[in-house]
Amino acid sequence: MNFRQVDIMKVNVTDKDVIVFAIKRVDTNNSYEFERELLQTIEKNQDKRLILDCSEMNYISSAGLRVLLKIKKNQGQMVLENVSKDVYEVLSVTGFTQIMTVKRKLSEISIDNAELLGAGANGRVYRLDQERIVKVFNSTSNPPEKISREQESARQAFIHGIPSAIPFEIVRVGDELGMIYELITARTLGSMVHSDPKKLEKYAIEMSALMKKLHSTKMDEGTMPDARLALRLWADIASKSDFYSRDDMQRIYELIDSVPVRETFIHGDFHPGNIMVSEGELILIDMGDASVGHPVIDLLGTYQLMSLAPKKNAGAAMRYLGMTAEESVRMWDVFIRDYLGTEDENIITKTEESLKSLSLIRTLGGIVFSDVIPDDKRRFYSAMAMKDILDNIEKTDYIINAL
């Protein structure tokens, strides 16, 4: 990076971008210099994307807007960032937000006195007021693009009629980023089942209805990532370790590629800890892993979390799902029968065998960095997981073709 003063505006050049820090006020008095400096900067950095950082700008007149228009025509890739509320309003009423990329300045909020409502692998959730919560993301595993993706997926889910919380704006919470959502006054499905196990069957069937609703929702191409990407990321983590042979990993990638493309909405983390029960209605939260693809990709995760993992590690179900391992396995059993619309033991057994290889891809990666597995056991567990996958790999087609 190098900062230098070009007349009135500061410029910062990085590998890909040239960032110009816009002045406080652009009007007829300085629009000429504003234009000249922007043009000079573009001239010197022709291969870079132009970012106009508007953190300091609180006013722009029509003369300033005309400059933006000219620059935009000249330089297709201009992006306006950190735009204040007032400037955004001008850009919006004039239609500029539709012809150029305009990103707002994030509001800052405080959670000092806010009640903690829940937590997951990605963040903590606090109540802001009667209507809204803020999900504060752990910054290490949640770069800004991932948070924007969660916001877009939550919006897509909502407008496609999937019962879910309205996503509002992305905000700054101290050094971290957060996203404001509608508050769902409810408890998670896992904790509801745990406190009233008589309702387990009823809830399992409702959970299946929710997944069926999801899987009958078609998305437009390109609106969300390809569902196989999440599996490839786990495989990439596994590949980087020295626990698995190159040939075995090759077979894993082929297995992932064998899952056909579909335009179905995939939640990607569908389990009773990510479903809330609000006045009897099931509401899906946590769209951080939502994508588009074949329904088997949702099913394999649900099977892994509700059945495979709790059978191996009883504590995990309570931690992630808010229910005991026994409740979780029983709930999966009722759920999968309803989802497939069959009571035929043979079909259920074949389905579970068929889900196994795909389900264990996450485990391959998980073993590499899990902090619960002692180092001297890692190699043993990884070999077991890989064997389990390879022994069952030929059975995967059954469920893919059935869905």
Ligand SMILES: Nc1ncnc2c1ncn2[C@@H]1O[C@H](COP(=O)(O)OP(=O)(O)O)[C@@H](O)[C@H]1O
């Ligand atoms: N819109 C909401 N209203 C009320 N509680 C919520 C809402 N969203 C999340 N929570 C609570 O916060 C927990 C974690 O949120 P979640 O989005 O699942 O985070 P993560 O991505 O870390 O798993 C949930 O299990 C739930 O208890």
Ligand SMILES: [Mg+2]
């Ligand atoms: Mg969650």
